[in-house]
Amino acid sequence: MALTQEITLARLQEHFGDAILSHAEPFGFLTIEIPADRILDVVGFLKNEADLAFGYLTDLCAVHMPEQSGREIGVVYHLHSLTNNVRIRIKCWIPEAAPEIASATSLYAGANWMERETYDFYGVRFQGHPNLKRILNVDHMEIFPMLKQYPLEDSSREDKDDRFFGR
Amino acid sequence: MAEQSIFGEEHIETENKQYNTLNLGPTHPATHGVFQNILQMDGEIIMSSEATIGYIHRAFEKLAEHRPFYQVTPITDRLNYCSSPINNIGWHMTVEKLLGVQTPKKVDYMRIVVMELSRIADHIVCNTVIGVDTGALTGFTYMFQERERIYDIFEQMCGARLTTNIGRIGGFERDFSAKTIQLIREFIAGFPKRFDEFEGMLLRNRIFMDRIINVGPISGERALEYSFSGPNLRAAGVDYDVRVMNPYCSYNDFDFTIPIGTNGDTYDRFCVRQAEIRESLKIIETALNNMPEGNFVADCPEFYLPAKKDVYTSMEALIWHFKIVMGEVDLPKGEVYHSVEGGNGELGFYLISDGGRTPYRLHFRRPCFIYYQAYPEMIKGSMLSDAILTMSSMNVIAGELDA
DSSP states (O other): OOOOHHHHHHHHHHHHGGGOOEEEOGGGOOEEEOOGGGHHHHHHHHHHSTTTOOOEEEEEEEEEOTTSTTOOEEEEEEEEETTTTEEEEEEEEEOSSSOEEEOSTTTOTTHHHHHHHHHHHHOOEEETOTTOOOSSSOTTOOSOTTSTTSOSSOTTOOSOOGGGGTO | OOOOOTTGGGEEEETTEEEEEEEEOSBOGGGSSBOEEEEEEETTEEEEEEEEOOTTOOOHHHHHTTSOHHHHHHHHHTSSTTSHHHHHHHHHHHHHHHHTOOOOHHHHHHHHHHHHHHHHHHHHHHHHHHHHHTTOHHHHHHHHHHHHHHHHHHHHHHSOSSSOOOOBTTBOSSOOOHHHHHHHHHHHHHHHHHHHHHHHHHTTOHHHHHHHTTSSOOOHHHHHHTTOOTHHHHHTTOOOOHHHHSOOTTGGGSOOOOOOOSSOSHHHHHHHHHHHHHHHHHHHHHHHHTOOSSOSBOSOTTTSOOOHHHHHHOHHHHHHHHHHHTTOSOOOEEEEEEEEEOSSSEEEEEEEEESSSSOSEEEEEOHHHHHHTTHHHHHTTSBHHHHHHHHHHHTOOHHHHHO
8 A cells, every 4th residue: 555644644653652742734745743852763763664764855954933932943854755755744843042953864864964054054953963063154153043033134234224225 | 193294284194194185176167166175185096075065155045034935036046057947936836835826737838848948958067067077178169059049048038048037926927929939949949959969979989988987976775865866866776856756837747758877977967967858858849839728827916916017007006016026915824845856856945934924934955955965975986087077967056055
């Protein structure tokens, strides 16, 4: 029987029970939320079970929701089971004060730079990453610029006068 | 530890052997872009390397959080600038998915024509540059004339050539004009002959084959672990193509094959792109011949700029024009992932909207960024000149790499 999103979800719920905190299907894309400390269990299960075979890490990124106290930063994984053509999105919420989550580099070689990019922009510290350092920004940057508290432009700049830009 | 070398840190000791450090880039004429690789060399053999990227990082994801959706389109132009229309249309389709807009068949077919033309332009750049790096400049100059023809078509459609900003949410600004269709027809009539000449010069050329076979190979398993996509993955023998796997834009109406390679080396990447160009031509011709009747835009007046003549004469149109240009139309809430088969592979847009006028979060899944991390592994143990070839055959585009 061909794998579907429903079967994937049922298998996950059967195996992990309450660790599947929530699930939804926005725009037909199966999305689950799990506790951050279970990420390697869940992703490893999805990858290694023969009938699931989510062997392709499509994307890994983060999102910052400062109004969610204690769970401000979301790390989002997009996995794809190429043999079954089923996709799944996994979300973990971690606190901005201690943004730590296990690295997926042991499961997917391609997670290396995706995690470096996420660290570079959101400061998420991926535990067990072989080379977690900045990748696109300059090494001496002190902030994690995609966090919402940092404005698009440096507010101390004096060479741009808002009046000339209709702002 | 040996005593301090007179060359200082230039010499690094590993396993009782001294390697030379070579800085390839960031601005090296042979790397076709801003790439830095710090190589540890044993003579002319690369022992290890580290890639430094980010030289043209422009904070697109941060910028996108401050721009209404129409102002995001020019940002996508500058990702993979060799095939901007695919990025533009991919973004427009992402927004349409969020809005729930159904595009008419005609729009889908027009988009396919545009996207396949840009795929050809993209692959032309990559394959001719492989020729240049092996010492065959002629093919490059001849095929770039063909690329100019494609850009003439884009210019006829939207007024721009490289960074096209083509199309609208819901479809296109205007229908293909008679002149556009004539240019496309001329292109698909004339291109195969010149393309055959180019292919005849290289494909079975003994010197060319000896030069690039087994250069920079990667196995299918390894490529999948590295989340490769596009021609580079298919050259390694995995037939993953978003157009077939998750058909968007009525691609399932078309009959085309996915060319795959076996070794994942430079020659296979070259061959896969050559074959894909032929498939794209076939798709364009079919799409033109079967172009459905209908409107060139979906019915979504809140998101589609009204015609100029209406803006000047009707109050309603003028209001919409202002609202759309100033970005005062809110997007619905939701999160959506949409991917298209770009020139380099799966180009994904992960959009989170909180119901405001700009994306709350927009992440670009950039195929270049993801597969370039395998580069050190692919060039390990090879010659310096092979590293250059591997890079050009992977089609690493700095704009997409650094976003």
